[in-house]
Amino acid sequence: MVKRRSDAEENRARIVAVARERLVASDDVKMNEIARAAGVGQGTLYRHFPTREALLAEVYRDDVDALVGAAPDLLAQHPPIEAMTLWFGRVAEYARVKRGVFAAATDTAQRELDGHSAGPIDKAVTALLQAGQAAGQIRPDVDARDMILLMGFLTRLDDAEWDSRAHRVLDVILAGVEVRAR
Template structure:
């Protein structure tokens, strides 16, 4: 989609859009940043509504949807995005894992970097494969993070 079509769809002038987003990549990068912020903000809300493992599983469902955006945006631009996402996403993952460890539901040796490495494959799947396998693969990951019997 061309930026002038985006401006028209948003009901703003092209000049306004181009002042904030001089290139298509700039616009996509901002969309990506917002998606990361929403994903990070979901972690504490999910913990407030679910037990730790359930919150982690629900957060992984959001990660799968986010992976579609990430894949497409990364195809267009990369610079500056990794720094914005890895820190906050790692913090969100650690919040979820820490709650699970404190409840005895998540294995003590799992850390945020482990989870980020494991979920990074989501952005490499095309939509059909993500639809077909994503939920099952994330459920396998959640089961692998569960604390074993004491």
């Protein structure tokens, strides 16, 4: 991999951040608007991301990497059920970006992106579940596939109800997997 200059890295990071913001707001992502909002020229944008698909893929990969990387950090700093609750807060934001990326991406790009995320997210969920199960906080009959299927319901939310329902849906999922004293 070629090492980029620090200003090139900063430009790239700004472009990705702006694209992420735009995807959350709308799936109609225009490259020229992203360049302008990021404070870079068209040439800089296209040097980093030669196609719209390349930019969408980078936004998605960035979000997946951040989500997956958060699981061990949260487990190191919090009790397992609290770590999972905090991680689910990140899932809501990740799902919103994923929805925007997938709405703007081609079917081929969607399949490639799914391939990038499925295994790592499964491992992160498994680590959170196993820690919670070992601590007696998570039901022992729940596995990562259960959680991923349940989290998939976020894709059914309309934009208008996202803010009012996404976190509540995740809270309901957590309540269903948490061990409760009877």
